[in-house]
Amino acid sequence: MSKFSINTDKKIPSDEFIRENMPSFESVAGKVTMMKNPLRRLWQWGGGSAMIIAAAFSVYWFTTDHNNPAVNNSGLKDSTHCINAPIPEIDVPTNTYSFNAQDGGTFVTDNGTKIKVPALAFTDSTGKIHKGPVDLTFREFHKVPDFFRSGIPMTYDSAGTEYTFESAGMFEMLAFGPGGVPLQLAKGKTIDVDMVSYDDDPKFNTYYLDTVADKWEYIEHSTFTPAEVLSDNQESSDDYTFNTAQSQSSAPVETEKFYVRPEKASQSGYVFRAEYDKKLLPELAIYDNVLFQVDEKHQSFDPGLYKVVWSSVNVKKSKLDGLYILKLSRPDTTVKVYARPVFDAASYQTAVKKYNSMMNDDQNARADYKRKSDEIVGNRPQSISQISSILPSENIKGYRSISVATLGVFNCDYPIRVKYENIKPVFTENGNRFVPARIYWCDKSVNAMYETSGSDGNVSFEKGTRIIMWVVDNSGRMAVISEDKFAAATKKSNNPVFELSFLTPREGLKMLNHELYGTKFDDDIPATSEESSFTVQTNTNDLKIECFPNPASTTLNIRYSGSDAESVKIRIISIGGQQMTEINSCEPGKTMTTDVSSYAPGVYFCQLILPSGQSISQRFVRQ
Incomplete structure (x- = not known):
């Protein structure tokens, strides 16, 4: 019988290996403008080489949709296809920056990330330059709770081997015209993003999320600038987020x-x-x-x-x-x-x-x-470097610069693959066996998150690491297992039993933040109705609204539970705030159907409003 040599601890591929095996230039040329086009030097390669290149390019061209190569006509549905927030109620919210497309603008997020948009940077689905109002939506993801809340995939396939991303920061950027109509970036236009980063390690790469193929595409090695360097070299910005005093002159002022x-x-x-x-x-x-x-x-x-x-x-x-x-x-x-x-x-x-x-x-x-x-x-604040004092975490280390030529999700991450120890945990609730919808876990010393389905139940981790685990059920409840409980249970058995104490999404998220970072990040958790200025007495722990199918194309089914109040309203609102429809004849437990076929492709919110003014929302996508 032949002998086989099996490598059970395969090394992470080098940057050179990744570059050799990364997707073709054409598949990512519309994503960023960071690499030189090899076809520009085609004439130097000789006739035979040119014919081979031309043949390969022809195969690519005729097997790909090039009705409008200068414009990404996929719209918003392709930007959200594989992004599924496990609990929409606590999904990472968007910041919206409104401006005129003819002017462009420079914006600074609350975290300190800078976004510079050139004038006339957008086109509509036909490729026509958009000259009206623009709503630019932007979300940042820096820590494990952000990755969990967003539902953005955190695995990377390289040469058939799956890796998990350790992250130095991610963001999602989309644009919409009046009525929530998705916009694309025009050919030759880029948006420059200087994203704050808490990690100054030079190992990270830049990736783009191809939501059609449901995979990350390698772009290039990440460009990092220390905070003090960027601050010293940067000219004063035109940001609309905050405004420093314009003059310190002692001259008389009107x-x-x-x-x-x-x-x-x-x-x-x-x-x-x-x-x-x-x-x-x-x-x-x-x-x-x-x-x-x-x-x-x-x-x-x-x-x-x-x-x-x-x-x-x-x-x-x-x-x-x-x-x-x-x-x-x-x-x-x-x-x-x-x-x-x-x-x-x-x-x-x-x-x-x-x-x-x-x-x-x-x-x-x-x-x-x-x-x-x-x-x-x-x-x-007098400069970007001082914004770190308002961040809900340790001071930022610097900025990672990405020149974006198509809208979507980008990250600055590093693929990791460790020697795992496998366990198959058993979960119980009130002593009865329970199978969660999803299982998540992370090593407290690494900014990375792992997950698996509850039915699979296989949890892999490196022995001796500090693991936090949490689970989610089909109704959106969370249960968090502390580092101490995880260590004690896994020390005794490869089939440890965990008794779950479920919490509401907000309470569960707060506990997860506390287990990972102590009291840090508590301010990042979305406020509930009880804590807002619209205080009501109704308990919303059982209030729930469902929208399906999601994404929807022609009709959307809506069902809610947790309230027997009369005069309940359901509204569908675009991401830009436009009310699309309102349903007044609502009954708990009854499935209502509404026509969404006339809606522009994009993100919408289905909002349940009680007579008291209290409301909850469910995000869905019209594809």
Whole structure:
């Protein structure tokens, strides 16, 4: 009998091996603009080589859809096909940046990631340059709880061997025109992203998620810049997220440029009451009852956003004269719009009197202005490197730069494959055997996550590592198994028994964060209705809404449970906030069907609203 040599501890392939086995240039050329086109030097390779290359290219061309090679016509469905959040209620929310396509813009996320969008960067599905309003949605994923919440696949296949990604950061970026219509990047246009990273190890690579083939595509070795280097070399940005003081000059400043002249709210405008710190907006500090009216001259505003029950409405000053940025937030999405301060009829006259009083005392006004401006200059962040102080984790190490030429999901990761010890855990609930929907686990010392189906139940890990495990059932409940419990149980048996104590999604996520990072990241967990400004007494632990099939193409089935209240409403809202439909005749447990065939492909939210104003949402995709 022949002898076989079996390698049970296969080494991770080198960068050279990955480059030799990575997909063809054509399969990724539409994703990024980071590599040189080898066909540009075709004339140097000789006639025989040219014929071989041409033949190979012809096979590729005629077996691939090239009706419009300059445009990715797949739309949003291809950006979400293999991304399935295990519990939509706690999915990582999006930040939305609204701007005019003709202007482009530069934005800084709350984490400090910088996004630079050039002018006229987008096309519609026909390839026509888009010149109207744009909603750019952006999500970041930096830690294990983010990977879990998003449902983004974290495995990588190289030469038939599956690896798990250790991550230095990921992001998802999409764009939409009016009505939530998906946009694509125009040929030759790129969006530059400097993503914050908590890991300065040079080993990481850049990948793009091909959601059609359901796999990650290797792009190139990750480009890393230390935080202090980027901060020192960067010019001042045009970001709309926060605004530093523009001048520290001691020269006299016109009072009118500091104290806002009162303006009466328009009866036909969209007016919000926002939360803000008067110390950070001293130009409004002399007033009470300030409202903020959406400025429709600088962007189109979807009336559907005005009907949404927002968890919070915050305001920051923009760099446009007299305008502010309203941040409308709820657990599943964030929208930012331009607005200006106004007063209702009852407060307007009082505000005018205060303004005139300050103007009459010009000397005091100037002194007060300089004092408050100096305070702001001293307190506000002066550069990107200082943003780390507001992050819910350790200080950022630097930035990983990616030039994006198609929208979707990118990561800066490293494929790992360790020598595993296998166990098959048994789970019980109240003493009865229980099979979870999914099983997740991670090594606390590595920023990577593993998962398997509950029916498979095989858990592999490296012996001696610090493992946290958690499971999810079909109704979205979570149970977290601590490092100590996991170690104690697996020490005794390869078939350890774990008694599960299930929690609500929010409670489970909070416990997972605590087990991994202590008290860090608690602020990253989406707020519930009980904790928002719209406080109600109803217990929502059992409230549930289901949407299927997901993705949907022609019809969507909706069913809810957990409330017997009358006058329940169900609304379908686009990711841009536009209300698509409303269902008023709702009964718990009854399946309702609605037609979505006329909807543009994209992401939508099915929102259940109780008479008390409380609501929950389920995300679905119209393909």
